[in-house]
Amino acid sequence: MATPAEIAAMRRGLELATRGPASRNPQVGAVILSASGDVIAEGWHRGAGTPHAEVDALSHLPADAARGATAVVTLEPCNHTGRTGPCAEALVTAGVARVVYAIDDPGDREAGGARRLRSAGIDVEGGVLADEGHALLDPWLTVRRLxxxxxxxxxxxxxxxxxxxxxxxxxxxxxxxxxxxxxxxxxxxxxxxxxxxxxxxxxxxxxxxxxxxxxxxxxxxxxxxxxxxxxxxxxxxxxxxxxxxxxxxxxxxxxxxxxxxxxxxxxxxxxxxxxxxxxxxxxxxxxxxxxxxxxxxxxxxxxxxxxxxxxxxxxxxxxxxxxxxxxxxxxxxxxxxxx
CATH class of the missing domain: 3.40.430.10 (Dihydrofolate Reductase, subunit A)
Incomplete structure (x- = not known):
């Protein structure tokens, strides 16, 4: 179950996501929590070709500062290489201990991030504030479906x-x-x-x-x-x-x-x-x-x-x-x- 700190971080992530442009790409926000539950970094996706929200948040931390931390993300971390690398791999490399996300990525290529994280020994919790996540991304999800x-x-x-x-x-x-x-x-x-x-x-x-x-x-x-x-x-x-x-x-x-x-x-x-x-x-x-x-x-x-x-x-x-x-x-x- 998500902790109160993780739920609060997810609400913050949804707020951060709206700072990114609406486009063919999803609006995504991310918050990094320390092992004690304090916010140590935030990020969001700023548009096509720019770092995804998780990588943007990690970029604000010194090397190894995310080791043992929790990443809270509004969309399942992607598991493919496009204009940018897979976010799941970035989180594995950063050494996070836990990932919490709101909704699954519907893409055939992008999905599978949660599975990759679990295979690396990272604790993963999906579906946190899923209704709010779907409400934010509903227009984008429609475009993906159609x-x-x-x-x-x-x-x-x-x-x-x-x-x-x-x-x-x-x-x-x-x-x-x-x-x-x-x-x-x-x-x-x-x-x-x-x-x-x-x-x-x-x-x-x-x-x-x-x-x-x-x-x-x-x-x-x-x-x-x-x-x-x-x-x-x-x-x-x-x-x-x-x-x-x-x-x-x-x-x-x-x-x-x-x-x-x-x-x-x-x-x-x-x-x-x-x-x-x-x-x-x-x-x-x-x-x-x-x-x-x-x-x-x-x-x-x-x-x-x-x-x-x-x-x-x-x-x-x-x-x-x-x-x-x-x-x-x-x-x-x-x-x-x-x-």
Whole structure:
């Protein structure tokens, strides 16, 4: 069982971890305790290519000062050589007597650090403050599991599947409760993505609003497409600096967003962009806000998603049906999505 000093050190390690940048690499903190339970060194991971948290903490100690000490780390020490050496080996070399960590490393190459430490005669305790560790690293763990950011596609539609009237007008199909729900979910995302067509046609602000004010947390606006944008567009007033991608390689865009630590991506559309993400199998969750109204005409909420026959239809699992005033939100998962 972890001691009170080790639990306090783990809480400190989780705090230190947040000092590191969110990216494709995990945020990790480490604290070194003396045999008597006193803190003698701290460290955290400062980004790709820099020393990992354990090595950073050890670097602040004189030679042999960690011998017989306890290393408290928020993530299982890695057991592979990448841009840096394996942390498990660094701890063995340093002569620590005990290692305490919060959650197991999910990587195929990186995992196994605990096993290596035990084989060297080091006492190892895992799962200490595991819930807090998972909460910190949940976005990164999602990227590791999927190989890319988690993608949510959202649209609002009439009961007959239209996203706008024939003249292109679409404000508002759904009511106030549905729109508030959209903004709340935007505030939980790291990035909000639209195509240049939607940006030019609708000039959205792409902010997350709580009534007349902005939520404290704002997603980074991302624009995909090659059409030039007006310098008067509302997006340039966004609290976060917009990211522009003059490409239709959606996988490459997601790869770049993952590198930037934008792990939860919210696709706002329009229909062409949403359909492209669906067609390429890059969607993990769908949010369809359905209003009890009929519009007709050619402005469909979803266009070509590569379904040529009924046998190729994209099956969904309905996760939730949520009434929002007079509207209904359908939360669904493609059955082909990786989890």
């Amino acid at each position: 190989g890319r950011p988690h993608v949510t596609v959202k649209w609002a539609q009439s009961l007959d599947g239209r996203a706008a009237a024939a003249d292109g007008s679409s404000q508002w199909i759904t009511g106030a409760q549905a729109r508030h729900d959209v903004h709340r979910r935007r505030s939980e995302a790291d990035a909000i993505v639209v195509g240049t067509g939607t940006l030019i046609a609708d000039d959205p602000a792409l902010t997350a609003r709580n009534g007349d004010t902005l939520f404290a947390r704002q997603p980074v606006p991302v624009v995909i497409g090659t059409r030039p944008l007006s310098r008067d567009a509302k997006i340039w007033q966004h609290p976060q600096e917009p990211l522009l991608f003059a490409t239709y390689d959606l996988a490459a865009v997601l790869d770049e967003l993952a590198d930037r630590g934008l792990h939860r991506v919210f696709i706002e559309g329009g229909p062409t962009l949403a359909s492209a993400f669906l067609a390429q199998g890059l969607v993990d969750r769908l949010l369809a806000y359905i209003a009890p109204t009929l519009i007709g005409g050619p402005r469909h909420a979803i266009t070509d998603i590569g379904v040529a026959s009924i046998g190729a239809q994209m099956r969904l699992t309905i996760d939730q049906l949520l009434p929002l005033g007079g509207d209904v939100l359908v939360v669904a998962t493609p059955e082909s999505a990786v989890h």
